[in-house]
Amino acid sequence: MQLNEAFRSREVTAPLVAEISRGLRQPVRIMEVCGTHTMAIFRHGIRSLLPEQMTLLSGPGCPVCVTPAGYIDALLAAARLPRVVLATFGDLIRVPGSEEASLATARSAGARVEIVYSPMDALALAQREPECTVVFAAVGFETTAPTIAATLVQARRLGVDNFLIIAAIKTMPAALDALMDDPDLPVDGLLCPGHVSAVIGSGAYRPLVEKHQLACAVAGFEPADILTGLLSLIRQIQSGRPRVTNCYTRAVSEEGNVRARMLMEEVFTPADSEWRGLGMIPASGLVLRTEYQDFDGLRQLGIALQATREPGGCRCGQVLKGCLLPPDCPLYGARCTPLRPVGPCMVSSEGACAAFFRYSGEKKSRKGGGETYEA
Amino acid sequence: MKADSIISLDHGSGGLASQNLISDLFLKYLTSPQLRDLEDCAVLGEYAGRLAFSTDSFVVDPLFFPGGDIGELAVHGTINDLAMRGARPIALSLALIIEEGFPLADLERIIASVARCCEAAGVAVVTGDTKVVPRGKADGMFINTSGIGIVSHRLDVSVKMAVPGDTVLLSGTLADHGITIMSRQAGIDLDGDIFSDTQPLHRLVGALLESDACRVHVLRDPTRGGVATALCEIARASKVDITIEEERLPIMAPVATACELIGLDPLYLANEGKCLIVCAREAAEDLLQLLRQVPEGRGAARIGRISGPGAGQVTLTTRIGGSRLLEPLTGQSLPRIC
Numbered sequence: 001m002q003l004n005e006a007f008r009s010r011e012v013t014a015p016l017v018a019e020i021s022r023g024l025r026q027p028v029r030i031m032e033v034c035g036t037h038t039m040a041i042f043r044h045g046i047r048s049l050l051p052e053q054m055t056l057l058s059g060p061g062c063p064v065c066v067t068p069a070g071y072i073d074a075l076l077a078a079a080r081l082p083r084v085v086l087a088t089f090g091d092l093i094r095v096p097g098s099e100e101a102s103l104a105t106a107r108s109a110g111a112r113v114e115i116v117y118s119p120m121d122a123l124a125l126a127q128r129e130p131e132c133t134v135v136f137a138a139v140g141f142e143t144t145a146p147t148i149a150a151t152l153v154q155a156r157r158l159g160v161d162n163f164l165i166i167a168a169i170k171t172m173p174a175a176l177d178a179l180m181d182d183p184d185l186p187v188d189g190l191l192c193p194g195h196v197s198a199v200i201g202s203g204a205y206r207p208l209v210e211k212h213q214l215a216c217a218v219a220g221f222e223p224a225d226i227l228t229g230l231l232s233l234i235r236q237i238q239s240g241r242p243r244v245t246n247c248y249t250r251a252v253s254e255e256g257n258v259r260a261r262m263l264m265e266e267v268f269t270p271a272d273s274e275w276r277g278l279g280m281i282p283a284s285g286l287v288l289r290t291e292y293q294d295f296d297g298l299r300q301l302g303i304a305l306q307a308t309r310e311p312g313g314c315r316c317g318q319v320l321k322g323c324l325l326p327p328d329c330p331l332y333g334a335r336c337t338p339l340r341p342v343g344p345c346m347v348s349s350e351g352a353c354a355a356f357f358r359y360s361g362e363k364k365s366r367k368g369g370g371e372t373y374e375a
Numbered sequence: 376m377k378a379d380s381i382i383s384l385d386h387g388s389g390g391l392a393s394q395n396l397i398s399d400l401f402l403k404y405l406t407s408p409q410l411r412d413l414e415d416c417a418v419l420g421e422y423a424g425r426l427a428f429s430t431d432s433f434v435v436d437p438l439f440f441p442g443g444d445i446g447e448l449a450v451h452g453t454i455n456d457l458a459m460r461g462a463r464p465i466a467l468s469l470a471l472i473i474e475e476g477f478p479l480a481d482l483e484r485i486i487a488s489v490a491r492c493c494e495a496a497g498v499a500v501v502t503g504d505t506k507v508v509p510r511g512k513a514d515g516m517f518i519n520t521s522g523i524g525i526v527s528h529r530l531d532v533s534v535k536m537a538v539p540g541d542t543v544l545l546s547g548t549l550a551d552h553g554i555t556i557m558s559r560q561a562g563i564d565l566d567g568d569i570f571s572d573t574q575p576l577h578r579l580v581g582a583l584l585e586s587d588a589c590r591v592h593v594l595r596d597p598t599r600g601g602v603a604t605a606l607c608e609i610a611r612a613s614k615v616d617i618t619i620e621e622e623r624l625p626i627m628a629p630v631a632t633a634c635e636l637i638g639l640d641p642l643y644l645a646n647e648g649k650c651l652i653v654c655a656r657e658a659a660e661d662l663l664q665l666l667r668q669v670p671e672g673r674g675a676a677r678i679g680r681i682s683g684p685g686a687g688q689v690t691l692t693t694r695i696g697g698s699r700l701l702e703p704l705t706g707q708s709l710p711r712i713c
Contacts, residue, residue: 004635013695043640045697117561117637223695338705349638359699361688 007222008044016227017049020234027053028237029186030230031322033176034193035062035350036221042359044223054230057322058352060175061193063140064091065320065344065351066275070308071139071168072097077303078135078166079103079111084301085129087122088137090115095347098308119144119151119165126155126163135297138165143195145169145286146260149267152288152295164297167287170273172196173204174284180212185322189215189233191226194248201256202246215242218252267292276310276344277317316343319352326353330367333357382477387507396505400483404490405469407499417501419466424527427462429453432519438481440555442570445518446488448647451575452598453522454496458577459594459650461532461584462524467493469503469520474513485516496575498522524577528584536592537613541681542659544652546579546666547572547674548625549602553644554633561637568629574648579671583652586665593653596646600704603642603689605651607703611687619679619701620692642691643704653681 006012032038038058041047047056060066072095079086086103093103093115107113112132116122119136126134138148148165155163172193179185192205197218205216215236219229225248232245246252264286273285288296298305310317314336315329326332326345336342338354345351356362385392402411409417431452438445454464469489473482493500551572558569576596583591593613597605602624610617626641634641648671654662659677666672682690689701 008694010695017695042699043693044695045691045693045699046695048697048699049695117563121562223693358702358705361700 004222007220007224012224013227016224016231020054020227020231021051023231023238024051024053024234025238027055028188028234029055029057030189030191030233031057031059031187032191033059033061033172034196035065035348035352036195037191037193037219037226038062038352038355039350040221040223041226042355046223046226050230054234057187057325058319058355059190059322060179060275060278060320061141061172061196062345062348062350062352063144063170064095064348065316066170066277067092067095067139067168067344068274068276068308069096069098069310070306071166072102073099073308074166074298074303074305075103075137076101076106078297078301079106079113081301083132085112085114085125085132085134086137087114087116087125087134089117089139091348091350092137092139094341095344096311096341098306119148120154123151123155123160123163126160127158130162133162133164135301136163136165138167138169141170141172141196142199142264145264145268146199146257149263152267152292153263155295156292163295164300165295166297166303169268169286170275171270171284171286172200173208175275175278175281176208177211178278178281178284179321180208180214182321187214187322188237189217189242191229191233192216192218194218194220194225194251197248197252197256199257199260201254202244202252203254204256205244209242209244213242216244218244218246218248220248220251275320277320311342314343316345316353319345326356327362327364327366329353330365332365333363334365380479382473382475382479382482382507384475384507384509387473387505393505400479400486401503404486405493405500405503406490407501409499409501410503417466419501419523422465422525424525427457427460427524427526428521429456429524430519430521431456432517434514434517435556436514437559438485438515440559440571442551442555443573444485444488445516446485447492447573449518449520450489450492450496451573451647453520454498454575454577455596455648455650457522457524458575458580459532459596460526461528461530461580461594462526463581464496464498464522464524464577466501467498467520467522469500469518471503471505472513472517473505473507474515475507475510477515482516492575496577530584530589532584532591532594534593534595534609534612537609537615537653537681538592539615539681539683540656541592541653542656542677543606543617543619543679543681544654544659544663544666545602545625545676545678546576546650546652546672547648548627548630549597549646549649550626550630550634550641550644552647553601554630554637554639554641557637557639557644558633563633563636569633572646572648574671576648576650576671579666579669580650582665582669583662586662590655590658591652591662592655593651595651597649597651598645598647601641601643601645602651603640603701604703606689606701607687609651609653610685610689613681614684614687616682616685616688616690617679618682618690618692621694623676623678625674625676642701656680
C-alpha cells in the first residue's frame with residue numbers, strides 16, 4: 001500500500017466532510033495560498049463536497065503566476081544570444097512575455113531552450129557543454145530556493161564557470177502580509193502552503209495572526225490533509241480565536257528546516273521584489289549576495305530588466321489577490337485559454353485560471369466576452 | 376567508431392550501399408516473399424471483407440526503453456489502430472528515416488524487433504523504404520508504418536456508437552508506457568519496476584468480436600493523450616456524457632508512485648497496448664470475464680458508464696466522492712513519447 005493511500009480513502013475523508021458541513025454556521029472566505037493546493041482541491045473534487053457557505057479563493061502561491069512579464073523578456077533576451085542554453089522548469093516555457101513571445105516560440109525560432117527537472121540538472125548540462133553558457137531560470141519560493149542555493153555552492157566548488165542564473169525568487173510571509181493589508185480583500189483564514197512551510201516553519205505565520213487576526217492552518221496536499229486544514233480554520237474562525245495550527249506535522253515543524261534556510265542565507269539576501277498583480281513588495285524576494293554575483297545572468301550577459309505593462313484586459317492581478325474568481329475575468333475562456341494563454345494564471349499548471357478551466361464546468365467568462373471557446 | 380559500423384549517407388543513396396543494407400540486414404530478418412522480390416510495390420492476395428487502412432509515425436525518445444523499442448511500437452501501433460475498427464491486420468509497410476552516423480548494431484536490433492513482433496502477430500512487412508538524412512537533421516531514427524486489415528464482419532465498431540446506459544471497460548492498467556518514457560526522459564531511475572505495455576491487441580479484439588460482436592459499440596486505444604483524452608473523443612463523437620470512477624481505474628503501484636513523483640496525471644499518459652471498450656451494459660460482465668482470459672486483457676476492469684445523452688462531458692468521480700471534469704489534453708509541454 002502506498003503511503004498516501006490512507007489520506008485519500010473515503011473512510012477518512014467522509015467524516016471530515018460531514019464535520020465541516022455540520023460545523024459551519026456562517027459564510028467564510030478561505031484563501032488557499034499555494035498553487036499545489038489549488039490543483040489538489042480541483043483534482044480530488046473537494047469543492048464539489050463543501051457547503052456553499054464556504055468560499056475558497058486562490059492565492060499568490062504559484063511561482064509562474066507571480067513572475068512579471070519583464071522577467072520572461074529577460075529570459076528571452078538571454079535565450080536568443082549565441083552559445084547560450086536557457087534551462088528552465090517546464091511550467092515556464094509557454095508563459096508569454098510582454099510581446100506575446102514565449103520560451104516555446106523562441107525555441108521554435110531556433111533558440112536553445114532545455115527543460116530540466118531540477119537546477120542540478122542545469123548544472124550538469126553546463127558541465128557537459130563547456131563551450132556554451134547555461135542560464136538557469138531560477139523561479140520559485142522558499143521551496144526551490146534552497147536547491148538553487150545548493151546548486152550554486154556546488155558550481156563554485158566544482159569551478160564551473162559557464163553556469164549562470166536569472167533569478168526571480170520570492171518569499172511568502174512578506175507578500176501575505178502586504179496582501180492582508182488590503183482592506184478590499186475580506187479573507188477570514190489562510191490555508192498555508194505545506195512545502196514552503198516545511199522550510200520556513202509554521203511559526204513564520206504567527207505575526208500574520210497577531211497583526212491581521214487571521215486564522216492560519218498549515219496543510220499537506222492529500223484530500224485528508226486539506227479537509228483537516230479547512231476544518232481547523234472554520235473552528236478557529238467561529239470561535240473568534242485565530243491562531244496557527246499545524247495540520248501537516250509529518251513534514252512541517254514549528255521552526256522549519258534550519259539547514260535549508262542557512263543554505264539560502266549563504267547565497268541569497270532579501271530584497272524588494274515585484275509580484276505580478278501585487279506590485280512591488282518590500283523584502284519579499286531573494287537576490288544573490290555579493291560573493292555570488294558572478295553567477296548573475298543579467299549582469300554577466302548585460303541584460304536589463306524592464307518594467308512592463310500587463311496584457312490589455314488581463315485580470316490575473318485580481319485573481320492572484322483573491323479579489324476575483326477566474327470566470328469573472330472578461331478574457332477567461334475567450335481570448336485566454338490553456339491552449340492560447342494571455343495571463344500567467346492560465347499558463348501555469350498550478351494557476352487558478354488553468355485549474356478552473358480544466359476541472360470546473362465553466363468554460364466561458366461570466367462577463368460575457370462575446371467569444372466562445374472552441375475545443 | 377569504425378566507418379562500417381554506422382549508417383552513412385551512402386546507405387540511403389539507392390546505390391550499392393543501399394542494396395547491401397537491404398540484402399544483408401533487412402531481408403535477413405524480414406522474410407515475406409513479397410518483400411524479397413524488391414518490386415516497387417507489393418501485390419496482396421484476395422480477401423473477403425472490407426479493407427481497413429491506417430498509418431502512424433513513431434518518433435520516440437529514447438529509441439530503446441524498458442519493455443520495448445521503437446520497432447515494437449511501430450508494429451503494434453499500426454496493428455492496434457486497425458484492430459480498433461475490428462480489422463484483422465494482413466500487411467504492413469515499414470519506412471525508416473535514419474540520421475547519418477546511426478549505429479548499425481542499433482538498426483539491426485530494431486529490425487529484429489520488428490520481425491519478431493510481426494511474426495508473433497501473424498502479419499508481414501510487405502513493402503519498405505529507407506532514407507538517410509545528414510547528421511543533425513533527424514533524431515536518430517524515425518519510423519512510419521502503414522497497415523492494411525480486413526473487416527470480415529458487417530458491424531460498425533466506431534467512436535460514434537456509444538449510447539446512454541453502456542458500460543466502459545479498460546483492458547488493463549493505465550499509463551505504463553507514458554510513465555516509462557517520461558521517467559527515462561526525466562532521468563529518474565525507478566528501479567526496473569516500470570515497463571512499457573507495448574503489445575498488439577488484434578487477438579483481444581478478435582476474441583471480443585467473435586463472442587458478442589453486436590454488443591461491442593466502441594473500441595479505442597488510448598495512446599497519446601491517455602485514457603482521459605480518448606474518453607473525451609468518444610463522448611464528443613457519440614454525443615453522450617461519460618462518468619468514470621477513480622477507484623476502479625487499474626494502475627500499478629510503481630506507476631502511481633512515479634506519477635506522483637513527476638507530478639503527472641496517469642489519466643493523460645500514453646498507453647501502447649490497452650483499449651477502451653464501450654459495450655451494452657448487459658454484456659459487460661461476460662465481456663469482462665472474456666477479456667481477463669486473454670493474456671492482453673488480464674488486468675481488465677469496468678471503469679465507468681455512459682451516463683446520458685449530452686454535449687460530450689466526461690466526469691470523474693474521485694476516490695473521496697467528489698467530482699471533476701476531464702478535459703482533453705491541451706498542448707502541454709510534455710516530452711514526446713510515442
